[in-house]
Amino acid sequence: MVARHGKPNRPLAGDDAMKENALSWMIGGPALTGGVNSSAEVFAKACARAGLYVFSNIEYHSNIMGRHISYRVRTSDTPVHSHVEQVDLLLALDSETLFGTPEYQDYQRHGGHLHRVAPDGVVILDAKAKIDHSAIERDDIHVVALAYDDLVRESVEELGVTYNARRHSVMRNMVPIGASCALLDFDINHVVSLVAEVLPAHRQDMVEMNRHVLLHAAEQARRAYAKEEFHVTLRPRPERNGHMLIKGVDAVGIAKIHAGCGFQTYYPIAPASDESVMLERQQTQYPIVVLQAEDEIASMNMAVGAAHAGVRAATSTAGPGFSLMAEGLGFASITEAAGPVVVLWQRGGPSTGLPTRQSQQDLRFALQPAHGEFPHIVVAPGDAREAARITHMAFNWGDRYQMPVVVLADKFIANSLVTLDDLGLDGLPIDRGEYWTLEMNGSEPYRRHRLTESGISPRAVFGTPGGQYVTTSDEHTERGRIDEQVENRMAQMEKRMQKLDLAAEEIPDEWQYEMVGPEDADVTIVGWGSTRGPITDALPVLQSEHGISANFLQIRLLRPFPASVVREKLNRARRVVLVEDNYMGQLGMLIAEQTGIKLERMALKYDGRPFSQDEVVEAVCEHSAADLGRLVLSHP
Amino acid sequence: MVVADTERLTAKTFGVEDSHPDWCGGCGDFGILSAVKQALAKLGRPPHEVAVISGIGCSGKIPHYINAYGLHTLHGRALNVATGVKLANQDLEVLVAGGDGDGYGIGAGYFVNSGRRNVNLAYLVHNNGVYGLTKGQAAPTMRRGQKTKGMAEAAIQESVNPIGLAIASGYTFIARGYAMAQPDLVDLIVRAVQHRGTALIDILQPCPIYNDLMTIDFFRGRDIGHNRTYRLADEGFDGRVHDPSNQDEIVAKQQAAIAKSFEWGDRIPIGVLYQLDAPTYEDELAGRLPELGTSSLLDLAAPGQDISRLQDAYR
Ligand SMILES: Cc1ncc(C[n+]2csc(CCOP(=O)(O)OP(=O)(O)O)c2C)c(N)n1
Ligand code: SF4
Numbered sequence: 001m002v003a004r005h006g007k008p009n010r011p012l013a014g015d016d017a018m019k020e021n022a023l024s025w026m027i028g029g030p031a032l033t034g035g036v037n038s039s040a041e042v043f044a045k046a047c048a049r050a051g052l053y054v055f056s057n058i059e060y061h062s063n064i065m066g067r068h069i070s071y072r073v074r075t076s077d078t079p080v081h082s083h084v085e086q087v088d089l090l091l092a093l094d095s096e097t098l099f100g101t102p103e104y105q106d107y108q109r110h111g112g113h114l115h116r117v118a119p120d121g122v123v124i125l126d127a128k129a130k131i132d133h134s135a136i137e138r139d140d141i142h143v144v145a146l147a148y149d150d151l152v153r154e155s156v157e158e159l160g161v162t163y164n165a166r167r168h169s170v171m172r173n174m175v176p177i178g179a180s181c182a183l184l185d186f187d188i189n190h191v192v193s194l195v196a197e198v199l200p201a202h203r204q205d206m207v208e209m210n211r212h213v214l215l216h217a218a219e220q221a222r223r224a225y226a227k228e229e230f231h232v233t234l235r236p237r238p239e240r241n242g243h244m245l246i247k248g249v250d251a252v253g254i255a256k257i258h259a260g261c262g263f264q265t266y267y268p269i270a271p272a273s274d275e276s277v278m279l280e281r282q283q284t285q286y287p288i289v290v291l292q293a294e295d296e297i298a299s300m301n302m303a304v305g306a307a308h309a310g311v312r313a314a315t316s317t318a319g320p321g322f323s324l325m326a327e328g329l330g331f332a333s334i335t336e337a338a339g340p341v342v343v344l345w346q347r348g349g350p351s352t353g354l355p356t357r358q359s360q361q362d363l364r365f366a367l368q369p370a371h372g373e374f375p376h377i378v379v380a381p382g383d384a385r386e387a388a389r390i391t392h393m394a395f396n397w398g399d400r401y402q403m404p405v406v407v408l409a410d411k412f413i414a415n416s417l418v419t420l421d422d423l424g425l426d427g428l429p430i431d432r433g434e435y436w437t438l439e440m441n442g443s444e445p446y447r448r449h450r451l452t453e454s455g456i457s458p459r460a461v462f463g464t465p466g467g468q469y470v471t472t473s474d475e476h477t478e479r480g481r482i483d484e485q486v487e488n489r490m491a492q493m494e495k496r497m498q499k500l501d502l503a504a505e506e507i508p509d510e511w512q513y514e515m516v517g518p519e520d521a522d523v524t525i526v527g528w529g530s531t532r533g534p535i536t537d538a539l540p541v542l543q544s545e546h547g548i549s550a551n552f553l554q555i556r557l558l559r560p561f562p563a564s565v566v567r568e569k570l571n572r573a574r575r576v577v578l579v580e581d582n583y584m585g586q587l588g589m590l591i592a593e594q595t596g597i598k599l600e601r602m603a604l605k606y607d608g609r610p611f612s613q614d615e616v617v618e619a620v621c622e623h624s625a626a627d628l629g630r631l632v633l634s635h636p
Numbered sequence: 637m638v639v640a641d642t643e644r645l646t647a648k649t650f651g652v653e654d655s656h657p658d659w660c661g662g663c664g665d666f667g668i669l670s671a672v673k674q675a676l677a678k679l680g681r682p683p684h685e686v687a688v689i690s691g692i693g694c695s696g697k698i699p700h701y702i703n704a705y706g707l708h709t710l711h712g713r714a715l716n717v718a719t720g721v722k723l724a725n726q727d728l729e730v731l732v733a734g735g736d737g738d739g740y741g742i743g744a745g746y747f748v749n750s751g752r753r754n755v756n757l758a759y760l761v762h763n764n765g766v767y768g769l770t771k772g773q774a775a776p777t778m779r780r781g782q783k784t785k786g787m788a789e790a791a792i793q794e795s796v797n798p799i800g801l802a803i804a805s806g807y808t809f810i811a812r813g814y815a816m817a818q819p820d821l822v823d824l825i826v827r828a829v830q831h832r833g834t835a836l837i838d839i840l841q842p843c844p845i846y847n848d849l850m851t852i853d854f855f856r857g858r859d860i861g862h863n864r865t866y867r868l869a870d871e872g873f874d875g876r877v878h879d880p881s882n883q884d885e886i887v888a889k890q891q892a893a894i895a896k897s898f899e900w901g902d903r904i905p906i907g908v909l910y911q912l913d914a915p916t917y918e919d920e921l922a923g924r925l926p927e928l929g930t931s932s933l934l935d936l937a938a939p940g941q942d943i944s945r946l947q948d949a950y951r
């Protein structure tokens with residue numbers, strides 16, 4: 001039975017009390033020209049600088065100019081890792097942000113965001129934009145209209161500068177921020193200092209102009225806002241102002257540099273290429289070559305070559321590119337390359353699918369990405385910090401087990417901004433695996449695929465004196481010669497596959513899974529990857545608002561699969577809810593295959609949008625109340 | 637295993653005693669293998685500093701018979717793998733080998749883009765006109781209207797002109813060799829390896845099993861009374877660009893090479909068709925990070941890089 005959920009106007013977390021630092025903010029407008037991204041990112045950064053915890057995520061079309069973008073910023077006094085359905089402040093740069101698109105624009109229809117505004121929330125809009133105020137039809141919220149362009153013009157002219165739209169209209173993005181600061185009682189100087197940092201030396205004259213725009217926007221917003229006080233205020237927490245605000249793509253890039261990855265290949269694709277572009281910028285500072293290849297087949301095979309030559313190598317892609325990497329992945333595995341590390345930033349499939357949207361649809365594909373039976377490791381981080389740390393470990397595993405490693409991340413991790421103290425890379429072990437040297441063999445020829453007890457054959461990096469060997473994508477002997485004899489075939493198959501058992505045994509528990517929350521709980525949520533954020537945020541809410549004690553079994557290592565521990569945890573659980581961003585419940589299928597346990601209660605989402613904290617709360621509440629089986633969520 | 641003495645390198649040094657080619661008798665691949673080993677002996681690099689990367693096909697098996705590092709990769713991907721190997725360790729001498737199907741068919745995209753990139757590699761294409769290993773289907777080099785004994789019907793697709801394609805793709809050394817013209821082929825391989833940048837040698841390779849059109853007798857010209865192949869150098873052809881800053885000379889030399897590449901029939905040119913000294917991909921990388929001008933990534937990219945500055949940029 002399919003239960004579909006998604007009642008747009010249902011308040012999910014209504015709360016009338018004064019909320020300090022617990023803000024849900026959203027800006028919407030057209031891509032590129034609207035300044036949506038810069039407004040949101042500057043505001044998020046200002047909040048982070050003020051010592052607040054921030055989580056910020058974006059929704060955008062696969063389009064460069066004009067289509068709708070919405071960008072959320074959530075702040076808190078405790079770490080946050082997800083968004084909530086309602087927004088306290090909605091900044092609308094156009095009509096679409098409020099009402100969505102007219103019916104006839106079928107292919108990009110959406111319902112707008114007006115229904116998300118919390119009771120007593122505020123809509124701030126551009127008075128000059130073509131917005132039909134009478135259509136707002138909500139008397140439980142407030143509307144503040146500001147004339148963005150006039151405001152910028154006045155601010156510039158006040159400083160004795162002649163207004164020039166081409167030059168000065170970029171400062172429009174300061175208007176929503178200034179207005180937000182006013183309502184939130186947040187000092188605009190948090191923003192001004194950021195502007196000064198971002199502007200180049202010869203543009204510092206713009207700092208003062210920006211400050212004036214912020215000031216005027218704040219003043220006018222305060223005047224236009226009817227009420228005394230807005231119910232959310234932002235109080236700086238100077239004791240915490242050192243944390244980072246970072247996206248998953250950047251966190252992974254930094255981890256690759258830290259791990260000594262010398263060679264990264266890529267072919268442009270959303271949402272993966274931001275990671276490679278970040279690394280490209282580091283090429284003058286660190287020993288890393290970032291090569292933009294002609295396609296993902298080339299990307300993959302170049303990385304395999306570099307890995308055989310002894311350099312830590314990586315590539316990064318999304319589903320369509322990963323499809324092309326299949327052949328090279330099998331090649332890496334049969335030739336026992338040390339890696340490469342492949343970061344798969346999932347997006348909505350199949351085919352071109354939803355290029356810029358969230359999904360967890362590629363789990364089963366990542367588990368069996370190519371023909372034949374071969375070992376590789378698949379590991380899924382739950383957030384940006386885990387993505388960095390797991391990427392670091394992935395290089396160790398590639399070197400140690402001499403097989404490719406797939407880091408299965410997604411758009412939600414890639415594009416979301418989150419505050420972190422650090423990436424947690426310091427002190428992680430470095431393991432380059434077993435090397436072969438001339439002294440080890442004496443006069444015997446080197447055997448690249450030597451049968452050993454562990455299955456691991458010490459590797460001679462190309463260039464090692466005396467280690468000349470050839471290996472091949474054909475089945476081969478210990479010495480890498482093509483061979484089709486049955487005994488050898490079986491021995492080499494077993495040797496390769498055996499390495500997976502070793503990996504399962506050696507990889508410490510913390511990289512295999514985590515049980516978040518109390519050992520014993522009414523409900524055990526099971527998931528993998530980026531649903532970690534909304535799930536961990538939902539746990540305390542389930543307890544405090546719904547009296548449901550819940551814990552979360554996050555499975556990180558998907559191949560080799562920690563079957564016995566998962567079986568044990570699930571057998572002990574009272575009520576299990578599987579949460580996944582896909583249609584089929586792919587982790588559920590894997591669990592059934594590996595443990596024999598079939599998870600009946602599922603909360604699935606395949607609308608191309610990530611789970612919110614509220615959706616997890618809602619799903620667990622519904623599953624606690626009744627036996628629903630398969631529950632599908634969407635809050636368009 | 638002993639490390640070879642560079643003072644006394646011979647073709648035998650690069651041979652593998654206990655691994656025997658499984659090519660058919662009379663196959664041109666034997667000639668190419670022999671020339672590669674002789675060329676390596678002349679080049680003076682010890683076996684462990686050489687890597688031979690190949691595709692899939694009869695030709696792709698060549699690394700198994702050479703004492704050097706080697707990867708027998710995937711059909712059409714040899715250039716990709718070789719690019720990764722070379723950029724990881726520039727101290728290696730990297731040779732790439734594969735069939736005409738491998739390079740000009742399934743690997744055509746990589747053939748083109750490797751030319752643009754100009755990594756310091758020597759690429760030997762075994763041009764036998766057919767897909768040998770899959771039993772004689774037409775390779776992209778098979779001319780329209782031709783039909784070998786193994787083909788069911790005559791080719792109805794136009795053939796690719798590898799030399800013209802290489803010129804258009806930016807290869808900086810382009811030559812044609814003939815598998816049975818040993819001293820010439822050895823010399824071409826030596827020059828291709830010594831060239832800084834991506835060097836292509838399209839090597840005409842008889843496949844006596846499947847291609848009864850491009851036989852040894854055909855190249856010898858039994859039917860016309862003289863060798864079909866002739867040396868470009870003997871006719872004063874000079875494909876080398878002497879002044880790389882002179883765009884006119886570059887264009888003229890490229891046009892001359894393309895014109896020569898169409899010669900076929902009673903006269904088939906052999907030798908260097910084009911050569912240009914241009915910055916390699918490695919040179920460009922050293923422009924970004926000067927250390928790469930003197931050291932390999934293998935030595936530079938150590939785990940544990942200090943990322944505190946990078947992390948702080950996000951604070
Ligand atoms: C992706 C893929 N498709 C098809 C094949 C089958 N296959 C093996 S060799 C070959 C053709 C070889 O022809 P060529 O590259 O000219 O090499 P030759 O055998 O003539 O030396 C093909 C199509 C393969 N190995 N991989
Ligand atoms: S089929 Fe042709 S190319 Fe292949 S080994 Fe035999 S003769 Fe050589």
Ligand SMILES: [Mg+2]
Binds near residue numbers: 765775
């Ligand atoms: Mg061929």
